[in-house]
Amino acid sequence: MIKKEYNTINDFLDDDSFKNWVLQNNGTDVGFWDFWIANNKDKEELVSTAKDLVLGISFNQQTVDKEKVSLEWQKLEAKIKAKNPVPKKKVKYLKTFSVAASILLLISIGIYFSFNNTKMTHKTSYGEILNIKLLDGSRVTLNSNSSLSYYKNESRKVWLSGEAFFQVDKKVTTNAKFWVITDDLSVEVYGTSFNVNTKKQKTDVFLEEGNIWLKLNNGIDKKMIPGNYISYSAEKNKILEDINTFDSTLKTSWKNGSLLFENLSLEKAMEKIEESYGYSIIFNDDASKNTLITGAVPITNIDICLKAIEKSADVNIIKKDSSLIISKK
Template sequence: MSKKKYNTINDFLEDASFENWALQNNGTDINFWEFWIANNPDKEEIVNKAKDLILGFSFDKKFVNKEKVALEWKKLEAKIQAKKIAPKRKVRFLRQFSAAASILLLISLSFYFTNSDDKVTHKTDFGEILNIKLQDGSDVTLNSNSSLSYYKNESRKVWLTGEAFFQVDKKVVTNAKFWVLTDDLSLEVYGTSFNVNTKKKKTDVYLEEGNIWLKFKNGDDKKMIPGGYISYSSKKNKILEDKNILNPIIKTSWKNGSLLFENLSLEKAMEKIEENYGYSIVFKDEKSKNTLITGAVPSKNIDICIKAIEKSVDVIIIKKGDSLIIRKK
């Protein structure tokens, strides 16, 4: 720990002991960082920025109550049996159940069933992250303004709109495939970790570990290896990017509550803010657009996010309605 160099906000944010100090969780870490800060006064400003970001994170991940889901399915099955016995009451029964299901939607926070075809859909709002445990044991982290759908008895085939990180449970005995389908392509997986983003009318895939076969809408296919990143647009009928990512946390940090920028123009960085929070971005001058930013901002607290960006690149950001207006100081 003492041999590591701390020169950027990312260096601090990626260190678990620093987080413990900021949150006052571990006596050893607290003592170490108090000593380190006292002996590195030139790093006080960057230390405070990193600490503000950690304290600003407000994780509010929502989990579906499995017992509640099971109970509702038992109720549904019982009512379906009752419907078969008394077909004349079909319309009335469906209307009553629809009202009950609407109430359940509000309670479950982003989780609902489409009863007509046994399809399950999870949705998130802007600034919301949702952890999902699929029936096959796979884990999915759903990013803001996104949705994931699958059929009740076939959770190893999912449809994604938006962004999600997958940790697919490998079925050694049956060697069962796992499929992710988007408007641009489909991913064939056996057991691996990867990130998929369908925003901006294209599909971006980053493979963290394992192997993936991509099947594009034009009929072509391609195998990916760990560290690979591919961006494909079916509308343009071509691969937009195909490269290796040297700093993988840039693509997956959102699932831990932060957006990381590495020598990125403020214009490109604000596109991520727009995706995550839903605000329209308005630049008042060209100089602000081209300012480079390196650092981390919270993905769930817009006020802390704005404050961090203002400090990092010396701009003023004003919230006005559903817009963020940016100009140089």
């Protein structure tokens, strides 16, 4: 997939993974190119030029409607004739010039709005975590099997599917709001740190620092304070959980590559593994389900993760196709 030598601009432009890095479309490619560029400082100028070219040719240029061009020409021609009558031999030249100018103007406007309204989407696969810096300076850590979307001209309004941790950059001079939108609710922020998880047909929000407002889809507003955890389901039209916790790592440890459990049943703990890797969980006995687990397990490597859980919970875990089968030792 990746070339070994990049000595010319075309070497970069011919590589789809490089284009994905420029457009931030693929977490794996983004990670590779961030590492490659950091270790190939002598190619920075080539990378910069190639990046500019990719951005330049990726405009979504929309064709201009012929009727709009004709209408603009008629308006312009009428104004010119009314104010400045010209000799007949110059009319042909003026008409050609005016039509060209009108078309150029309309195309320029179309390109400008099309480019600035480009929808940006970041996606992660199972077992992948992606760090994103938005155009306004805010930082997002996107968990596995998740996606984050926003429009290029409005990066302080994002749509989330899955899980992400946000560190929102506060705009002191403009006091501009930051919005996170899910299927269940909207999070209204000015500048703060918080976690949002939209998996399991509900949205869970944990506030680590600052203050935020939740606008639930049923019309109710909820103010959150640090340590507050709220789970809401629009499908069930109710708040499922509203508690306070003083250990933020229990809700946000995943962004550092591990899951932290504190007297949690193995059944609940394996739900997190299911979210991260997509495996179906099968318990062969109730004793395994109810076993309590405490401690941290790594989530960047599924095999190491399962070994740690087996040791902590005293169970056997067998991978079979897309399932994890769990039983007591």
